[in-house]
Amino acid sequence: MELPEGTLDVLDTxxxxxxxxxxxxxxxxxxxxxALVAFLLKRNVRKEKIHLYSLPVGKxxxxxxxxxxxxxxxxxxxxxxxxxxxxxxxxDDLKSIGNVMARIRMTFLYEMANKFNGLxxxxxxxxxxxxxxxxxxxxxxxxxxxIGDLYKTQVYQLAKELDFPEWxxxxxxxxxxxxxxxDEEELGINYSKLDQILECLEYLKKPEECxxxxxxxxxxxxxxxxxxxxxxxxxxxxxxxxxxxSVGTDWLE
Numbered sequence: 001m002e003l004p005e006g007t008l009d010v011l012d013t014x015x016x017x018x019x020x021x022x023x024x025x026x027x028x029x030x031x032x033x034x035a036l037v038a039f040l041l042k043r044n045v046r047k048e049k050i051h052l053y054s055l056p057v058g059k060x061x062x063x064x065x066x067x068x069x070x071x072x073x074x075x076x077x078x079x080x081x082x083x084x085x086x087x088x089x090x091x092d093d094l095k096s097i098g099n100v101m102a103r104i105r106m107t108f109l110y111e112m113a114n115k116f117n118g119l120x121x122x123x124x125x126x127x128x129x130x131x132x133x134x135x136x137x138x139x140x141x142x143x144x145x146x147i148g149d150l151y152k153t154q155v156y157q158l159a160k161e162l163d164f165p166e167w168x169x170x171x172x173x174x175x176x177x178x179x180x181x182x183d184e185e186e187l188g189i190n191y192s193k194l195d196q197i198l199e200c201l202e203y204l205k206k207p208e209e210c211x212x213x214x215x216x217x218x219x220x221x222x223x224x225x226x227x228x229x230x231x232x233x234x235x236x237x238x239x240x241x242x243x244x245x246s247v248g249t250d251w252l253e
Contacts, residue, residue, distance in 0.1 A: 023118030030061035102138025119143040127152040132230020151195040
């Protein structure tokens with residue numbers, strides 16, 4: 001899957017125009033997605049307007065410092081373990097607590113956005129958004145998603161073009177929600193195969209029309225169902241239409 005020509009120019013223009021002269025708040029995790037968003041912000045937003053926060057549960061990911069040192073950006077660490085532990089009294093389900101972590105992080109980031117009268121930047125890519133691999137009102141609840149139209153494989157391509165360090169590009173993608181957790185294991189497929197399926201579906205092909213070498217038809221059907229099942233996570237508001245123009249449908253902003 002090739003990165004469309006002019007992608008970087010589109011991202012630069014979008015960020016400059018959307019942010020204008022506002023402050024931007026970003027959660028930095030130690031992964032490739034948040035690193036790329038931080039890098040794009042640095043290209044287009046005044047350095048003093050960028051506020052990076054590492055929000056670990058206990059021990060911080062050591063790669064956060066390496067990434068920020070690489071980019072020459074400062075960050076602040078805020079341990080959210082105490083807040084997460086409150087919810088652990090009511091649930092011991094790993095995925096449920098993972099969602100709690102994502103929502104607590106976003107609550108903190110919006111509190112900082114309120115403090116600086118700024119915008120919260122998201123780090124979700126297109127692969128995550130289409131498959132629902134994000135938390136509703138957590139990492140999915142931001143003011144803008146700079147890399148939201150880049151598949152994960154395209155994120156890697158752009159990072160290479162921007163001379164990101166090899167150790168970061170080669171790192172296994174993980175949301176760091178629990179020990180040993182990886183994205184591809186949870187999704188049940190590697191991003192290379194996943195993105196080929198999603199791209200086929202993007203061009204309005206039915207699952208049976210997606211003949212991709214090395215990918216089983218059952219896998220294509222599974223991903224197709226995943227995209228459909230998680231469509232609710234990509235809609236901000238479901239509202240029954242009564243008036244002439246309605247929020248969420250034909251009231252165009």
